[in-house]
Amino acid sequence: MKWEQIIGQQSVKNLLKDSIRDSRVGHAQLFVGEEGFGVLPLALAMAQEIFEKENPASAHKIENLNHLDLHFSFPVFTEKNVSLSKRFFDNFREMVLQNPYASFDDWTSFLESENKQFFISADEAEDIGQRFTLKSFEGGSKILIVWRADKMNDAAANKILKFLEEPPKNTYIILCAPSTNDILPTILSRCQLVNIPRINDEDILKSLQNVEAAKEIAYESQGDWNLAKSLSENNVVTSEFETLFIQWVRNAFQAKKKPEVLREIVKWARQISEWNREKQMKFLNYCIEIFRLAMLQNYGNDNLVYKKLSEGNFNWSAFSKFIHGANIVSIVEEITDASYHISRNANSKIVLTDMGIKLTRYIHKASS
Numbered sequence: 001m002k003w004e005q006i007i008g009q010q011s012v013k014n015l016l017k018d019s020i021r022d023s024r025v026g027h028a029q030l031f032v033g034e035e036g037f038g039v040l041p042l043a044l045a046m047a048q049e050i051f052e053k054e055n056p057a058s059a060h061k062i063e064n065l066n067h068l069d070l071h072f073s074f075p076v077f078t079e080k081n082v083s084l085s086k087r088f089f090d091n092f093r094e095m096v097l098q099n100p101y102a103s104f105d106d107w108t109s110f111l112e113s114e115n116k117q118f119f120i121s122a123d124e125a126e127d128i129g130q131r132f133t134l135k136s137f138e139g140g141s142k143i144l145i146v147w148r149a150d151k152m153n154d155a156a157a158n159k160i161l162k163f164l165e166e167p168p169k170n171t172y173i174i175l176c177a178p179s180t181n182d183i184l185p186t187i188l189s190r191c192q193l194v195n196i197p198r199i200n201d202e203d204i205l206k207s208l209q210n211v212e213a214a215k216e217i218a219y220e221s222q223g224d225w226n227l228a229k230s231l232s233e234n235n236v237v238t239s240e241f242e243t244l245f246i247q248w249v250r251n252a253f254q255a256k257k258k259p260e261v262l263r264e265i266v267k268w269a270r271q272i273s274e275w276n277r278e279k280q281m282k283f284l285n286y287c288i289e290i291f292r293l294a295m296l297q298n299y300g301n302d303n304l305v306y307k308k309l310s311e312g313n314f315n316w317s318a319f320s321k322f323i324h325g326a327n328i329v330s331i332v333e334e335i336t337d338a339s340y341h342i343s344r345n346a347n348s349k350i351v352l353t354d355m356g357i358k359l360t361r362y363i364h365k366a367s368s
């Protein structure tokens with residue numbers, strides 16, 4: 001992966017390139033950010049730069065993910081009591097070559113295994129250790145990229161910790177995760193943290209040249225190129241989110257006079273709870289953004305409102321008048337709390353039902 005192929009992130013690129021040039025690369029690093037921000041592309045570009053510095057002829061091997069001293073570990077499901085990522089490396093390689101910004105959801109869909117549990121196992125950690133006892137094939141460094149390191153179970157994390165504490169000579173380890181929430185504190189303490197921020201809207205716009213509704217897509221993607229790419233190709237997920245958001249809001253408005261409507265909110269929560277965790281959290285982020293846009297609309301900042309909901313004759317202008325300074329904080333806090341609890345494996349049906357019902361109170365709160 002070449003630096004120039006990565007969308008935006010110029011400051012992070014400069015930081016990583018400078019560390020390689022000055023021989024200041026830590027043996028263990030944790031790249032923190034959503035997949036769509038370019039975490040894996042940045043890890044691959046860094047690996048390519050390190051290998052090219054040692055052997056300029058090795059570039060094409062990295063671009064095709066065929067370098068024998070570049071190793072990967074990633075979440076997979078158990079099959080016949082075996083849970084090793086090398087069994088699925090050809091699939092992973094194919095997905096990454098197609099789209100290095102691919103998400104965890106994309107990976108489970110790629111294997112057509114959305115309903116299976118994906119994780120990095122203790123067996124995987126042991127396999128990593130065995131791989132790195134061997135000498136480098138090209139006589140230089142060996143690099144391990146652990147994609148979605150947050151999916152390590154406790155046994156795997158403890159074994160990886162030992163690997164980080166006593167890494168073989170000339171070994172670089174790059175862990176990739178969307179946040180540090182599910183990373184052991186002891187692992188965090190042994191890694192150099194590299195925060196990968198969202199991609200600037202301007203950089204996404206440049207990459208969406210000649211795409212219809214590019215500005216709306218750039219704003220709606222919230223700095224996530226994978227989402228921007230998906231939105232530019234297919235608007236199905238957004239339409240599904242819009243439908244469910246409108247359904248939630250309409251039920252919340254009716255519940256004050258028709259308490260029986262609360263049953264519809266329970267059904268609404270049950271429907272969303274059947275999605276995988278990542279999709280649920282994306283929907284909640286979508287809800288926060290729509291409420292934010294509604295408040296901007298209410299306060300007359302129409303030029304900043306890049307998306308207005310209209311499905312099913314939804315009255316955007318009328319709705320926006322109910323979102324203001326007196327309730328926006330409570331609404332956003334409630335959704336954020338729900339997202340946090342879901343990320344920590346809480347019962348999503350209960351969490352979403354509780355959140356859904358609370359909106360019926362917040363949305364009727366008068367502006368101060």
